[in-house]
Amino acid sequence: MVCEIWTPNRNTDKSIHQQIFHYLEDRIITGEWPAGYKLTPQRKLAEELNVHRSTIVNVLEDLKSSGLIEGQKGSATRVTTNINAFLTNGNRVNWDFRIKNAIYKESPPFLKTINNLELDSNIIQLSRAELADGFFPKYQMREITRLVGENLNYLGKEDPKGYFPLRESIARHLKNYGINTSPDCILVTSGATQGLQLIALGLLEKGSTVFLDTPSYLYSRHAFQSAGINLRGVSMDEKGMIPFEICNLRNYQNRAAIYSIPSFHNPTGIVMPPSRRNSILEMCLKQRLPLIEDDVYRDLWIDEPTPPPMKSMEGGNSVLYVGSLSKSLSPGLRIGWTVANKQVIERLADIKLQLDNGSSILPQHIAYEWLKGQFYNEYLMEIRKKLRVRRDFLLYMLEKHLGGIASWKVPTGGFFIWVNLNKCKSVHHLYLRLLNRGILIHPGSIYNEDRHNYVRLSFSYASMEELEEGIVVLAEELLKL
Numbered sequence: 001m002v003c004e005i006w007t008p009n010r011n012t013d014k015s016i017h018q019q020i021f022h023y024l025e026d027r028i029i030t031g032e033w034p035a036g037y038k039l040t041p042q043r044k045l046a047e048e049l050n051v052h053r054s055t056i057v058n059v060l061e062d063l064k065s066s067g068l069i070e071g072q073k074g075s076a077t078r079v080t081t082n083i084n085a086f087l088t089n090g091n092r093v094n095w096d097f098r099i100k101n102a103i104y105k106e107s108p109p110f111l112k113t114i115n116n117l118e119l120d121s122n123i124i125q126l127s128r129a130e131l132a133d134g135f136f137p138k139y140q141m142r143e144i145t146r147l148v149g150e151n152l153n154y155l156g157k158e159d160p161k162g163y164f165p166l167r168e169s170i171a172r173h174l175k176n177y178g179i180n181t182s183p184d185c186i187l188v189t190s191g192a193t194q195g196l197q198l199i200a201l202g203l204l205e206k207g208s209t210v211f212l213d214t215p216s217y218l219y220s221r222h223a224f225q226s227a228g229i230n231l232r233g234v235s236m237d238e239k240g241m242i243p244f245e246i247c248n249l250r251n252y253q254n255r256a257a258i259y260s261i262p263s264f265h266n267p268t269g270i271v272m273p274p275s276r277r278n279s280i281l282e283m284c285l286k287q288r289l290p291l292i293e294d295d296v297y298r299d300l301w302i303d304e305p306t307p308p309p310m311k312s313m314e315g316g317n318s319v320l321y322v323g324s325l326s327k328s329l330s331p332g333l334r335i336g337w338t339v340a341n342k343q344v345i346e347r348l349a350d351i352k353l354q355l356d357n358g359s360s361i362l363p364q365h366i367a368y369e370w371l372k373g374q375f376y377n378e379y380l381m382e383i384r385k386k387l388r389v390r391r392d393f394l395l396y397m398l399e400k401h402l403g404g405i406a407s408w409k410v411p412t413g414g415f416f417i418w419v420n421l422n423k424c425k426s427v428h429h430l431y432l433r434l435l436n437r438g439i440l441i442h443p444g445s446i447y448n449e450d451r452h453n454y455v456r457l458s459f460s461y462a463s464m465e466e467l468e469e470g471i472v473v474l475a476e477e478l479l480k481l
């Protein structure tokens, strides 16, 4: 039986997951719960500790992998039978210490929790940055996969830069956006994420600084910090990053870069107009700083085509361009690309070779089939229509239930509506209350502490019924705060 008084503290830096883990671990290590002791069933434990059941499931999984508890699916979970021998064995590896002190940082605990909750099909996902399951082109994908299988002759090692025909078709695809490049200047990566990691590892010295939009997708990720790189925020207005704030970075010399998401920015949905793109690029050129242009949402415009990428503009040679099929087609395919000059691509490909010996070939063949003709462009036209319906419905719901108590801008593409809950003092409390009612949002505070009255709502994943329920409950809970 769990001690009735203890519940996790919601006002500390320690995640709920960590607190429950350590609480249960203590009961076992101190012998309070002896070998074979039967733990309270998951659902009841969740109620007692006032947390979501998925949190308990994850904690129990971790205790199991630590060897402290055991139990098969369907049977009771118990303290490991030989727990005493296990604990007195002085040779036990201190995994906790190792994990906390290793080079690569752990994901922020809060993000880990959200990532787990995003996989829970019982929760209404107003958070997930991906296309709805129902949008997945399963018949075309099955057909393409079958074709790839039939034509398969060999599964050997490829050029570390990626499958050549795929790089050719990416180059052709990018030409539609005004980027003139060649397969030699393209590296196929495991999603855009790997492109960012390779840039951090291959082109930035330890202690360098990356200047980035505030808020930004990267604040919640550790790709750069784990490589010993500092992040410094640059303010945004309704046109995106403000160039003035990066006009005087000369003293950083070779120890800085700019990172921006100019198209359908995550989390604000902002699109940088061409004039602003020009100014940002000009600033970078003047100071000889590389500009990392993260353009993963480019293909998802709804109202009008996305402005040309900075990579396509005069001076685009300084741009490290990162793209992906994760948002527009499938996050599970893990196909992304980085475009830069040949010397840089050789460097990043060398690191990739050292890290993973090159990307898996099958997804590259599949991506090639999608990109080689007009198939992908025709598919995108359908996706845009579907996204427009979801976006308009979410806007309608917001107007109906939050009109007057919140404000937002109409996104012209992408997945997100960045909502300012005018009077909300703690979006974290709102997040917890919504979670209690089975709805997941991204509180603005995960992107930046001072965004405590913002939420990022995604219209790409939840169904229309779920969007409606989500907003009705959001309005109810907001009024109660």
Ligand SMILES: Cc1ncc(COP(=O)(O)O)c(C=O)c1O
Pocket (backbone or CB within 6 Å): 129, 190, 191, 192, 193, 194, 217, 261, 266, 294, 296, 323, 324, 325, 326, 327, 331, 335, 336
């Ligand atoms: C701006 C931005 N860049 C990169 C990524 C990661 O993309 P991928 O799944 O291709 O690694 C995301 C995912 O949410 C994103 O929002």
